[in-house]
Every structure is written in C-alpha cells, then in structure tokens.
Amino acid sequence: MVVRTDGRLLDAPMRPVRCRSCGSSVEVRKSSWDQTSIQWHDEAVRSCAERRAAQPGPGPNGQFFTGCTALRDSVRAAAARGEIPIQEE
Template sequence: MIHTDNRLADLPMTPVECQRCHATVQVRKSSWQQTSVQWDEAGARTCPERRPSLIAGGIREADFFTCAGLRESIAQAAMSGTIPMAEETFEDSAPRDGRGPAGAAAEEAAVSQ
C-alpha cells in the first residue's frame, strides 16, 4: 500500500522574505536541523546570490548552494515563531548553542541564577 505524503497538509510552507535583498521564498521547518526551501522565478531573480545561477530558461541547481542573507532571515523567523516547527519537542531538537527556544530558555535560566 502506498501512503500519501501529507506533510504539507499538516504544516504548509510559510513565505519568508530575505532581510537583505527582499526575495521571498516558501519555507517549511521540520526541526531545528531540517529546513525545506522552495524558490520561484521571481525570488531567484531578486536574490543577488541566486541570480547568477539563472541561465537561459532555467536554474542550474549545481551552481547554487546557499544564500547567507536568506539563511539568517529563516533562522530569525524560526526563533521568533514566525515559521511554525513540525517538531514541537524543542528541548530535544533545539541547538544547544543559544539558538532556538530551548537554547534561549537555558541562557535565561543561567543568567537568573
């Protein structure tokens, strides 16, 4: 039996605008470690890091690995709660380096002691 992949029904993509270049992409976070990003043509043309990978009629994925500005914008949106997280167990999934709700809570607890 083939099961339908309904991850997007459970937690749809959320638009995120890059604070650096204002390109908008669709984002879904399953956990602090996993992020799915969908680019459309308008976002790819707006992003100065993504734009060079555009070639006659398409995008050459091999030429593009990441956009630093967008990565920062997604991280800030995740930490502020703007992007919902599929994995709600922050204690187990958040990085321990001060990022994310569990890291922030740990820092606050340490400061107040």
C-alpha cells in the same frame, strides 16, 4: 503507478518568508532546526544576489550555489520569532 500524496504539507503548510537582504519572498517549512524546505518562486530566483552570483554554471542553480546565506539567516530569525513552526517541537 500510484502517486502517494505528501501529507506533511497538510499538517504544516509552507509559510512565506522575505529575505532581509534582497527582499525576495520564498515559501518555507521547517521540519527541525537543521532541516528546512524552501520553495523558490521565479521572482526570488531572479532577485537573489547570492543566487545570481553563482551564475553561469550547469543547471538551474548555477555552478556553485548551495544556498543563500542571507535567506538562511532570515529563515532562522523568522523561526526564532515563532513565525515558522518547527515540526519536531
């Protein structure tokens, strides 16, 4: 089995973003305005109010957690300020 290295992170590494609502810090990469990759750290998982509200449920993300709206808004604001490059541009 050959494991292929994902070179996308070499060209555009993930950048830290702090949620303006709860202060959680995640790593973010935006391929486009519509596509965002987010790496949640343990502390962010514990401190995100929207994520906690989705618990309990099956799996690590709870039953109804599809994403944090406050974090989404923080990421979009950071991208609009130019703090996160958008790869399609």
